Amino acid sequence: MSTLSLAVRDSSTMLRRNLLHMRRYPSMTFLLIGIPIIILLLFVYVFGGTLGAGLGPSGDRSQYANYVTPGILLITVVSAAQGTAISVAMDMTEGIIARFRTMSIFRPSVLTGHVLGSLVQTMLSLAAVTVVALLVGFRPTANPVEWLAAIGVLAMITFALTWLSVALGLVSDSVETASNLPMPLILLPFLGSGFVPTDSMPTAVRWFADYQPFTPVMETLRGLLLGTGIGANGIIAIVWCAVITVGCFLWAKALYNRNRTA
Amino acid sequence: MTSSMNPAIVATDLRKSYGDKVVLNGIDLMITEGTIFALLGPNGAGKTTTVQILSTLIDADGGNARVFGHDLTREPDAVRALIGVTGQFSAVDNLLTGRENLILMADLCHLDRAAGRRRIADLLDQFDLTEAAGKPVSTYSGGMRRRLDLAMTLVGEPRVIFLDEPTTGLDPRSRRAMWHIIRALAAEGVTILLTTQYLEEADQLADRVAFLDHGRLIAEGTPRELKRLIPGGHVVLQFADQEGLDSAARTFGAATRDDAALTLQVPSDGGVGSLRSLLDQLDRASISVAGLSVHTPDLDDVFLTLTGQPDTRASRPDHERAPAR
Numbered sequence: 001m002s003t004l005s006l007a008v009r010d011s012s013t014m015l016r017r018n019l020l021h022m023r024r025y026p027s028m029t030f031l032l033i034g035i036p037i038i039i040l041l042l043f044v045y046v047f048g049g050t051l052g053a054g055l056g057p058s059g060d061r062s063q064y065a066n067y068v069t070p071g072i073l074l075i076t077v078v079s080a081a082q083g084t085a086i087s088v089a090m091d092m093t094e095g096i097i098a099r100f101r102t103m104s105i106f107r108p109s110v111l112t113g114h115v116l117g118s119l120v121q122t123m124l125s126l127a128a129v130t131v132v133a134l135l136v137g138f139r140p141t142a143n144p145v146e147w148l149a150a151i152g153v154l155a156m157i158t159f160a161l162t163w164l165s166v167a168l169g170l171v172s173d174s175v176e177t178a179s180n181l182p183m184p185l186i187l188l189p190f191l192g193s194g195f196v197p198t199d200s201m202p203t204a205v206r207w208f209a210d211y212q213p214f215t216p217v218m219e220t221l222r223g224l225l226l227g228t229g230i231g232a233n234g235i236i237a238i239v240w241c242a243v244i245t246v247g248c249f250l251w252a253k254a255l256y257n258r259n260r261t262a
Numbered sequence: 263m264t265s266s267m268n269p270a271i272v273a274t275d276l277r278k279s280y281g282d283k284v285v286l287n288g289i290d291l292m293i294t295e296g297t298i299f300a301l302l303g304p305n306g307a308g309k310t311t312t313v314q315i316l317s318t319l320i321d322a323d324g325g326n327a328r329v330f331g332h333d334l335t336r337e338p339d340a341v342r343a344l345i346g347v348t349g350q351f352s353a354v355d356n357l358l359t360g361r362e363n364l365i366l367m368a369d370l371c372h373l374d375r376a377a378g379r380r381r382i383a384d385l386l387d388q389f390d391l392t393e394a395a396g397k398p399v400s401t402y403s404g405g406m407r408r409r410l411d412l413a414m415t416l417v418g419e420p421r422v423i424f425l426d427e428p429t430t431g432l433d434p435r436s437r438r439a440m441w442h443i444i445r446a447l448a449a450e451g452v453t454i455l456l457t458t459q460y461l462e463e464a465d466q467l468a469d470r471v472a473f474l475d476h477g478r479l480i481a482e483g484t485p486r487e488l489k490r491l492i493p494g495g496h497v498v499l500q501f502a503d504q505e506g507l508d509s510a511a512r513t514f515g516a517a518t519r520d521d522a523a524l525t526l527q528v529p530s531d532g533g534v535g536s537l538r539s540l541l542d543q544l545d546r547a548s549i550s551v552a553g554l555s556v557h558t559p560d561l562d563d564v565f566l567t568l569t570g571q572p573d574t575r576a577s578r579p580d581h582e583r584a585p586a587r
Contacts, residue, residue, distance in 0.1 A: 013369040021357050024398075099353035099414070102317045104342035105370050 014113020065137035071194025088169025089178030163248035270453035277324035300464035303474035309457035346420030371418035405436030500553035
């Protein structure tokens, strides 16, 4: 069997394993979907009136629901990534990982199984959160092609952050650490253009907000879904996602190979 | 036991240290195909480390080893395709059912679907797990878990199996069942390296036994050969009074007497024939015996004699590297 077909076969076996875990223990999935939905409701119904007014002369709660949804979608991705870090860290404490290491299989398949499983889980979470957003007033103007592109952008950032969280799960010496390490990520949509436009921020914060990876992703999503200008953000988002994916894949792989004694 | 003389595992001068703690201090092994080889030693002797190295889980710091001619460090995947490992800590997926665990293994061994299902049905049956196959492993007892663990190892029909303390923590009945399974595997020609701290287990199962102590092999041979290393067995005669002891001591010249306990220790191989002649001698001399016990040397005696540390097994803290839980 060639390396590639071995990789595909073993990764899909491991994906099935992870999907079984999720199906059998859905509480984690529900928890991870719950966080972005609560933040969405909070920002639309509690802060939405005031924040909407800040968007411009005609700004109101319904306009804010449109504005905040791309940020909420990224919160969804981050929340799911936290779940991935936890499940990877938990998995590494299981004796079965030592068994996998002594089997003649595609070595990173344990990790690719987690990544693909998380990708599926995150896309389902995103669909659920999008439905709630539509219910609270999100009114996208996207045509089918733009929808597909938006899904592609979300899949891309999910893939990148999932590899990051797999690495964080591997580097953690306990499940608690794995749960805490991805926490700062949830702040990034706030410290970007997710909840308010960056030009309302003080200079130093704005500088960070403009140049961190989440902002171009959110601006690209906003452009695709709501027809605002995308500019260079699309390309910047793709580059960021590619860099994070490759870097974190290599990091995770090195960590997995290093931890050989378990 | 099939006794072709093909070496299944050959290891030369294996060394491993963690920091400045030397765990393996030059181990040589030669294990013949189709035999059961027991690595015996107290906690911290380096048994698990040896298994971890030979099963490609960790690298040795020095020395080299081959499994059916494949070098561990240069061709780890060729080695992995030939071996199966059942470690000290159960290597099963607790979130899946028993059957799902076996299906996972069949898929990872790249068995085709029909062959995989057949193999799984056979293993479930052979390991008495058919009834529990649909239940999550988290509900299994220790013995069931260990059986599933071994069944998972066997899905890919490995030619060499490493069993790291396969019966530690099992009740006597589950232990017997495990012994039965191990013997059956060896009968099929599978080579087995097992580690144990139970000397009886090595005695019961192994064709050859090696004693590991402080990272060194201190003796190796068949259980019979090893038992010959120490003085033979004896019969202890218990008497009701001093008079009986005295006359018996006169009858058996080469005996050790204990006046306080009123016992006499007579050298004997413990066989029926020698016992009968011993009893005949007592009869002829009209000596009445209150009690009699036969003591044949076991591997315990060998180990204790060789290490000269009677209480190592009970009191030494566990230095063995165990997976973090």
